[in-house]
Amino acid sequence: MFPLRTLLFTPGDDPRKGEKAFAAGADAVIIDLEDAVAETRKEQARQLAVQLLSVPRPIPAFVRINGVTSPHILRDLQAVVGLPVAGLMLAKAESGEDVGRVDWLLSLLEQQNGLPPGQIKLIPFIESARGIARAGEIAAAPRVICLAFGGNDYTMDIGVPYSREGEELFFARNQLVVASRTAGIAPPLDTVNPDFKDISFLMEDARRARRLGFQGKLVIHPAQVSPVNEIFTPSDEEIAWAQKVVAAFTRARAAGSGVIQVEGKMVELPIVRRAEQLLAAARRLNKINE
Structure with missing residues (x-):
């Protein structure tokens, strides 16, 4: 929708x-x-x-x-x-x-x-x-x-x-x-x-x-x-955090790891999925173009 x-x-x-x-x-x-x-x-x-x-x-x-x-x-x-x-x-x-x-x-x-x-x-x-x-x-x-x-x-x-x-x-x-x-x-x-x-x-x-x-x-x-x-619009800070999480997870997965740290916090798959959802919402609102 x-x-x-x-x-x-x-x-x-x-x-x-x-x-x-x-x-x-x-x-x-x-x-x-x-x-x-x-x-x-x-x-x-x-x-x-x-x-x-x-x-x-x-x-x-x-x-x-x-x-x-x-x-x-x-x-x-x-x-x-x-x-x-x-x-x-x-x-x-x-x-x-x-x-x-x-x-x-x-x-x-x-x-x-x-x-x-x-x-x-x-x-x-x-x-x-x-x-x-x-x-x-x-x-x-x-x-x-x-x-x-x-x-x-x-x-x-x-x-x-x-x-x-x-x-x-x-x-x-x-x-x-x-x-x-x-x-x-x-x-x-x-x-x-x-x-x-x-x-x-x-x-x-x-x-x-x-x-x-x-x-x-x-x-x-x-x-x-x-x-x-x-x-209800993802903020610039939220978008930056989500991009860091997704990028870090992509690198970790390529290296064969499933658990990563972002800004001193453990990040597992549910958090990555939430970051992906946030980025998808930002794209729908034209906050990011990638």
Whole structure:
């Protein structure tokens, strides 16, 4: 997949904000048909989303559709099938069965519209204790390319506030990372930080998520894009370390040795593999060209 450090939400019923979102520097834009749109404006949001995507965009676009228990989901799917989107984000996913229902509907709509089966990919949005408990089956469901974490709804569900320290999110975040790895899909996307004015809080939150194994973070304001991009981009120091590790390991392997030292620390194969992953991420972001 293409890099997804930042995915910026924009309300589906506000084309002015949508235009600004595509120019904010995020890796992708999420056109929201769910929480950001009032019940009375759902149809208008669908129509405006179609208009917004009727012209070529410089970055990938996703559409967040309403959950499977919502009366809006069928109309959402009918509206977005055939649009030039990178995928759909399924709100309030709580089981593999939820994803399976959407897969079935999409299969019918793809057939109806002459599209290749399975073309439309899904990012389930997990935002409840039940969803976290069943993250493994959700990650393994059809069409799923990665998972997204809805931390604000999750903390509401378990009855605690979203804190700066993030202790209340530790278990849920780890569940999503492990479920993703087990299912063989891309690492998950971390939750929106609720305080878009506190950039230091945002950066602490993003660093924590990256350390736990997330590939990027959902954001709700253009001011959040650049700080989060910075956190999820390998630094020059990280790249230099990874290059030293890979070069030293290559020399050692040629000499018949499997264990090396770099900067006074023992380096074995798992650390080399991590260095290779970091360099691959840097290449995708054009930080290095080799």
